[in-house]
Amino acid sequence: MKRLKHISITKKLALYLLMTSFLPLLLFGVLILNRTKYIGQSEVNNVIYAFLSISFLLIMLLTSIITRKYLYPVKQITKYFEKLKNGTMDLDTRLNVDSKDEIGQLSKWFNTLLESLQLRDKSEEALLKSRDNYRKVINSVQEVIFKTDLDGKWIFLNNAWNEVTGFSVAESLNKYYWEFIHKDDIEKNKLLLVSLFNGEIDYYRETNRYITKEGELKWIEIYVVLLMDDDDNVIGTSGTLMDITEMVNLQNQLSRKADYLYEVAKESKNDFKRTIQNIQNMVFKLKRNEDGHFEFTLVEGKIAEKFGLVTENVYGKKPDEVLDKSTAIKLIIACEEVFKGKDSSFEFEREKETFYVTLSSIIENEEVVEIVATTTNITELKKAEIKISKMAYYDNVTELPNRVLFKERVDFAISHASIDNSSLAIVYLDLDQFKFINDTLGHSSGDELLKRVAKRLKVNIPKEAFVSRMGGDEFNILIPFIDNQKEITYIANDVLDVFQVPFIFENKEYFITASIGISTYPLDGQDFESLMKNADMAMYRAKENGRNNYQFYTNTLNIVAHERLDMERSLRKAIDKNEFVLFYQPKVDIKTGKISGSEALIRWIHPKEGIIAPFKFIPLAEETGLIVPIGEWVLKTALEQNKKWINAGYADLTVAVNISVKQFQQNNFIDIIEDILKETEYNPELLELEITESILMQDTNRNIEILNKLKKMGIKISLDDFGTGYTSLSYIRKFAANILKIDKIFIDEITNNETDTAITIAIMNMANSLNLKVVAEGVETKEQLNFLRNQNCNEIQGYYFSRPVPSIEFEKMLIEGKNISSV
Template identity: 50%
Template sequence: MIIVNTSVLLRLLWGLCVKVDAIKDNNNLIEEFMFEVKQLANQLLTSNSDLNAHKNLQGDEAYRTLVENSYDLICEISTDCRTQYVSPSYKSLLGYEEDELLGKSIFEIVHPDDIPNVIRKGLELIKTLKSNKITARLKHKNGQWYWFEGISKMYYTPTGEIRALHIARNVTDRKANEDNLKKRIKYEKMLSDISMKTVNCTEISSFCKQCLTIIGKTLDVSKTYIFEHYQDTDTMNNTYVWVNKGEITQKASLKRIPVNVIPQWVSTLQKGEIINYTNIEDMHEGPEKRLLSGMDVKSILAFPLFVNEKFFGFIGLSECRQRRAWLEEDINILNTVAKIVSTMFKQNVTKEMLDKTNTQLTNILESITEAFCSIDDNWRITYANKETEHLFAASKDQLIGKSLWDALPETLSLRFYKQFNKAFSEKVSVVFEDFNQQYNKWYEVRAYPSDYGLGVYFNDITERKRSEERIKHIAYHDPLTNIPNRTLFKDRLEREIVRAKRNNQMLGVMFLDLDKFKEINDTLGHDVGDRMLQSVAKRLDGCLREGDTVARIGGDEFLLLLPEVDHKANITMVSDRIINSLKQPFNFNGHEFYITTSIGITICPEDGDEAEILLKNADTAMYYAKEKGRNNYQFYRPTMNINDSVKLMKESSLRHALQRKEFILHYQPLLNVNTGQFIGVEAVVRWKHPDLGLLSPSEFISLAESTGLIVPIGEWILRTACAQCRIWQDSLLQDLCVSVNISYRQFYQQDMVETISNILNQTGLHPKYLQIEITENFAQQNPELIQTMLQKLKNLGVGISLDDFGTGYSSLTQLKQLPVDTLKIDRSFIKDINKNTNDEAIIKTVISMAQNMNLQVVAEGVETKEQLEFLKNGCCEQMQGYLFSKPVPPDQLEKLLQQSKNIFKAEKLYNNLKTTKSNVVDFLKI
């Protein structure tokens, strides 16, 4: 190393500038450095610096004798960066004669990579005027490089010159040892990490991927991979691969390579030999070389894998960036890794081999830890490695011979004593985990007894502990809303049940299901759906007390746990609070959305004292809330289970009803009372249940909607009705229309319009003879979507009817936006004609409004002569109801159509109506 005086360093760096062309990579750095040195040196030469005068090395005889007999390199450099004196040790250490160096620039023998550091140290020396330490490589006369470490000092010569004195010592062996130690630690960590992966390995694929990643990152290669030999097809398959950042994998193209494509490799590996090429250009011409050249591989190293003494495949490394000479250490450690990988594959092949290799792998793991110390029978530490020094914050000299309890932090002593004493007294191995408060770290500790005491291993598992905490949180919480999931909820419920029994208290369980959330999710997208679920979770949490629990158990379902409840009224208050909270609009992307919830409630111990029973009862009560019209809550009652059985039976039968052809259609005619002619029919589905008999739509449609079966059932209804209408058009009334109700579930099918179009084409029914009916309430649920879908149907030529009009809350503005053709006045208004003046006023208003909007009006549920007369006088021409005919099977309706074929005047119909409940069949027989 070099100690430079200011003048010397200035000239030294001028000398360096002369060498700029030769040291091209350091060009800019040297120029900047030399400029600054000139400035500093000029300042120093013109100042009164008190640099201590130093004996010129050639002056004092005693001093000269000391220098010339030193084993260190000693030199004096003038301001032009040239050597003015070199000690005889230059000959013995670097092979140069004195005259070969005198007058030469010192940078001629400094390693180019070390020049920046020498420059930095030189600036530091000039600026501080204090001696400093420099480490650099110097060139031997034979061309080899050796590491030297020393100090530099500036001084004035007796003649007033500024010189630098450099004293350096050969540290090449020490540097080599340090490098070897770092490399050994790196290799041991790699082997330790790989071995650790074998402990809890449940899948060979996971182990292989992790193993290749560890190897690739540790050795910094382009690729690591495993090929397996498939004996049945005699092919090699690249089953696992790790690719360094910026590299490209060809895994897909390397599947099932026939052995005859790489015969030399396979032959070599089957013999147990490795493949080792620093430069693939040195390979013999053949398919292997062509394969590697096509993948830009520069160097390759591969090790055979054997399972049960049979060739299994190989594990390999490739370098694609530059040629790489594989070191002996690389080969040795990878050979060990290959054996571990072979062992893991062997473990995966047979259970018998698994038991055997587990012992081997455990032994490997037990011997590979971060810190190790041995303890004798008197608890004295007899040996400690370097990591143990770090762990105990003490040197080996301070640890060896010291009691373990004096070395360990006071807070850990008692915890360790119990485990270590067990290992000593019972001669058994112990493994435990402990938290080191002094270093804020978790350690896994293993103690193994022997005839000489204990061997103790310490492994830092802090990151693993943190990962376990994260995994535990994930396992017990819903990832979307970050609230408890079903597992955590059930665990808390079971604990609260025990406490409720012990303290003679009540607790409540609430099951919430968001009403029609699926439609929001399907139509507005999962992003909006997810954000709504997150907002719902926050609102629910805001409705609860501290100590209550809200959990999401999947989809749009939530569970609430209310422990320590005094009265049912407390749960009622919470339920009201939740319903009112969810009624408030949700705002996303500048739009408002609304949603409601159905809640089922069960009480412990009144309704049960087991978690599963309470959850089942709450679920049952929730479905009853759905059946009650949604947006309400229901307390569980035992009678619900009886009805549940019927519901389950219906649901089971419903899933097979379509295949068994148990559905039939009845038709109710639509009459134009001015012409006396049937102008259309409405299709009404019936279910011929094998056990429950003929069921009306109200008894199974809701169930079909909740299960999603309404979609195929609805398609069957539409197809059957269109086909039947076309038959009647050909044989009876050519302008006959058919009306079919569409469920909201069908409406949210993206291909609904396409399905209807296909049915019309297949049945031959013109679109204008089909009327699609939707309810008023349904039309309000998602106005934008409904309007879009109805317009598509309108463009198709299909008529649109708004059923049950008057029962909803649609405004005139909303109605005008819908492309409807017909309003059907709900039967609830018709039945109270001549009894309720408000209903009469509503009917007149609806008829007048429809006429102003050029819409047709149909009165549903006409059953009496008085109703007919009122409606006719109110200019309502189209009616349907039991006064004319109830829904009847196709053969009965066909007779009605046949008999009414030649009736044209409504007056004749009216005069022949004999009774309030007369059927048009009776009239036609007159």
């Protein structure tokens, strides 16, 4: 019987057929011949019946044996192939191998395939873990690389998304990822995402069906990890989508081959070989020969075919006879590891491509008898890793190192400085006019400016210095091995000199300056964060000192910073605590001498500091965004108060309210104005909104639209501090303001300085030609008043008539009928 195990299925079936058909017939014939001489016809019939019964039982018994011995194993193999196709196969499962015929060989191969797939999964998991540090992606990667926010909306997709799905990146961003997934796959994907966010898993890989723009289904393998910010807060997810439709189709082909195997088991070996030959990767096997050397026993797959390494060419050859020396050595070392019972892997390069090899053992009787390995082309993955690494450490606009790499360099420099007792400096640079360029010329010009600044900085700093871009318009420079502060001063001046040459945009010269803050190690900080914070404070001091200069950090700056934080905390509570009040400065009609209106001016009554002037807290409110709720409070309070005076009989009394840049930039600015007018039931024709020239220079088309809406409502637009900014006559025509307010700096010397006199006259003549009302601010003397009266100025405002006063005092002036002639 042992010898029967080595006989092929075909020979076994022939032998069984012989036993069940020919031999019984032969015996039957002999019996009949012998018996017919002695018995009658009835007895012959009985013998025939007995023989047929016995033959039928033998056939049934043999059919059962064949079914159990051959058809059941084939059916079992087919069942496992179906599970493999559906992705439900437990890779730890193994088929029993109890014969060395085709069925036995097929079972052994299937076990080897399962082991290879197990090793592939482990290898892929290890490979995926090596990419955990890479957070960003680039468009040239063949795999789709994505990011989503916490709500599951795409916030980044590379161009591969379009190639895989047909949808453009632009039309897909800000849409939920599940809008592109087959409805039957959405729920399991969301459950995995919940597990990821809950920390139950570090990542997940899943296969989903995606629906392309053409309505086709594509099988996509998803790899998802959490997306973190610099403070390790979860801000969404990132990962890759790999189109595995072809692989799934290949698996379906394998499934069909398995079905075919059920019908024609003896041809399964040839079917498997054809399948292996069509795999995009390379599968190979090695065994140790009698001399102890490794030799190839199988090499198949598209990669093998590409390099001419198919089984027919390399069977029985050693690695160093087939591969280059370096790769052969790597393979031999890996094989030795596998024969010690360990899985192994390595990378090699061939023809400018990179390949990843994973090896595992084939064990019989608890001994390694052969090695099976798979080879995958990871060239694109390697390129992606390099590009992702660059994205992680370099700014994509200027190509300078970013904050991450800058911090690594600073930490390294600090560690060396602490050992050799040397010093280093951090230079914190902020461009002063960047926002103007960005808003006026557009973001593309802003990016171009950043590139040019980066180029100039790299050329004009010492070779040992290290420059980076933090983001926005901020740059940092690390200067190691400094001997004294004078050396830093020279470098800082060189950096400022970089900006002496104008930048050319659209054939126009633009002069950009920089404010610089400097901190030094170990005097101003012992670590990266401290040095950066103190350099940042010094930079803000440079801005406060007029910009275009540098400042070293001092302890005084730290005190000022704490005072600033205290003021910000108090400012946030001031509205709720009713600490703000409005003062009103009268505006006087020059012709009648009577009060025609007022300008509402905010004051802060601090419980400890007393009255705080606007110039001390308004800039902080602008910076923090608190100016928006404060501005709304001012407008509502001013309208409520002025309405009381109107109802008291001062019917034409106007009130002017200043509008900040941040208020004006709100998308719902018009809605806010309408709501306050409706709430206070105030007549918009008696409201003047004062805006500065700087507002007009930003997003002009939008501003024209907003101002036109305000004018249609009946609101008057007053251009404040006219003459101190960039506004030209053409802008005034575009924006169609109602009122021009001449700034105090021109009024101060209007009777003494010919230039100020000429400017003021020109402004008033221009305003008259455009039918604009002219208001002169800061009138403090009778001579100034008389000059303005002679030039047909409409209204004046200033200490000559009255300083800003509380509402009670303003009301008293109204009641008393205070006139400018009585001053």
